[in-house]
Amino acid sequence: MTQHETHKLIGESASFLNALEQISQVASLNKPVLIIGERGTGKELFAERLHFLSSNWDNTLIKLNCSALPETLLESELFGHEAGSFTGATKRHLGRFEQADGGTLFLDEIANMSLRLQEKLLRVVEYGEFERVGGRETLSVNVRIVGAANMDLPLMVEQGKFRADLLDRLSFDVITLPPLRFREDDIPLLSDFFATGMIKELKRDFFPGFTDESMHHLVNYAWPGNLRELKNVIERAVYRCQIDTPIDHIDFDPFESPFRPLHNDSTHQADETIVEQEVEVKQEEVKKRDIESLPHDFKAYIQQHEIELLQRALDQYRFNQRKTADALGLSYHQIRAYLRKYPSINSKID
Numbered sequence: 001m002t003q004h005e006t007h008k009l010i011g012e013s014a015s016f017l018n019a020l021e022q023i024s025q026v027a028s029l030n031k032p033v034l035i036i037g038e039r040g041t042g043k044e045l046f047a048e049r050l051h052f053l054s055s056n057w058d059n060t061l062i063k064l065n066c067s068a069l070p071e072t073l074l075e076s077e078l079f080g081h082e083a084g085s086f087t088g089a090t091k092r093h094l095g096r097f098e099q100a101d102g103g104t105l106f107l108d109e110i111a112n113m114s115l116r117l118q119e120k121l122l123r124v125v126e127y128g129e130f131e132r133v134g135g136r137e138t139l140s141v142n143v144r145i146v147g148a149a150n151m152d153l154p155l156m157v158e159q160g161k162f163r164a165d166l167l168d169r170l171s172f173d174v175i176t177l178p179p180l181r182f183r184e185d186d187i188p189l190l191s192d193f194f195a196t197g198m199i200k201e202l203k204r205d206f207f208p209g210f211t212d213e214s215m216h217h218l219v220n221y222a223w224p225g226n227l228r229e230l231k232n233v234i235e236r237a238v239y240r241c242q243i244d245t246p247i248d249h250i251d252f253d254p255f256e257s258p259f260r261p262l263h264n265d266s267t268h269q270a271d272e273t274i275v276e277q278e279v280e281v282k283q284e285e286v287k288k289r290d291i292e293s294l295p296h297d298f299k300a301y302i303q304q305h306e307i308e309l310l311q312r313a314l315d316q317y318r319f320n321q322r323k324t325a326d327a328l329g330l331s332y333h334q335i336r337a338y339l340r341k342y343p344s345i346n347s348k349i350d
């Protein structure tokens with residue numbers, strides 16, 4: 001792909017076309033834009049589209065993932081540094097802002113930037129000015145900033161994790177990409193697109209298509225990993241399938257195996273397999289809480305979380321238990337067991 005080509009953006013559903021329209025409208029204005037969406041919804045592709053539709057399209061598009069580097073490295077990646085500004089800084093280094101001058105800087109996972117760097121970023125967004133790390137000279141740049149996040153930024157502001165003044169400035173316009181489960185009509189189209197791409201990569205002559213049943217499974221799956229997950233699932237199905245027979249089996253989970261290790265913790269009880277996935281989610285949540293707020297009654301705390309999660313998921317999938325189970329990575333049998341365990345959960349439309 002050359003610098004001036006973009007990846008194809010496939011889709012015909014109203015919510016997708018709406019987002020595309022929004023990108024095209026805002027592209028010509030030299031204003032910051034935020035692209036929000038769950039993982040794998042196409043944020044990076046949309047950012048590329050925005051750049052190539054903008055008046056700066058023939059200048060550089062620079063990308064930086066704000067969660068990939070520790071704070072001090074991210075700082076020098078963004079703003080550059082002078083020789084000798086820290087151990088190992090033997091030469092002057094131009095930051096991404098300088099590299100993107102006249103073009104676009106795509107700041108991916110911007111929600112993960114520390115409050116200190118957010119403050120520095122605010123000044124560049126506001127005045128286009130900054131200093132390299134360890135430098136005194138004030139530099140001026142003209143850079144279009146496009147930020148991406150899969151978090152609720154206004155909520156982070158309320159929680160004191162994101163600066164309100166920075167969010168105000170970055171959010172001249174906000175484009176929120178629809179998750180794939182709200183684009184069911186696009187699934188056959190996208191599946192064909194990813195499949196034919198894989199057929200080319202495998203240097204095969206033609207794509208035999210999907211059986212109705214396998215397409216039905218594809219359309220009814222909840223796709224928590226969105227388009228990236230769909231792409232992987234389809235590409236795997238294509239390379240595994242017979243050259244001339246339509247695809248009649250879809251493996252959604254490549255980890256599925258009778259030999260899959262059941263736990264990471266050897267003290268775990270065998271009859272607790274039902275809570276496997278839930279425990280993972282909860283471990284993440286527990287990690288995020290500070291030490292003072294550790295629960296006094298661990299079991300009651302976990303159960304309350306299970307109930308809340310299940311209720312939320314059931315509400316979201318309009319009480320369709322199969323879809324809810326898919327979305328939570330549970331089997332139908334497992335979700336039924338949960339509903340028996342917690343009769344207080346409302347599992348039907350009243």
Ligand SMILES: Nc1ncnc2c1ncn2[C@@H]1O[C@H](COP(=O)(O)OP(=O)(O)OP(=O)(O)O)[C@@H](O)[C@H]1O
Pocket residue numbers: 007008009010011037038039040041042043044045046150227228231
């Ligand atoms: N509309 C689309 N048409 C075709 N392919 C798409 C579309 N949207 C996304 N993709 C593909 O899906 C994958 C994920 O897209 P992308 O990396 O832009 O998502 P993302 O939202 O940035 O994901 P993450 O949050 O994980 O960084 C990529 O392989 C991309 O090429």
Ligand SMILES: [Mg+2]
Pocket residue numbers: 043044108
């Ligand atoms: Mg991305």
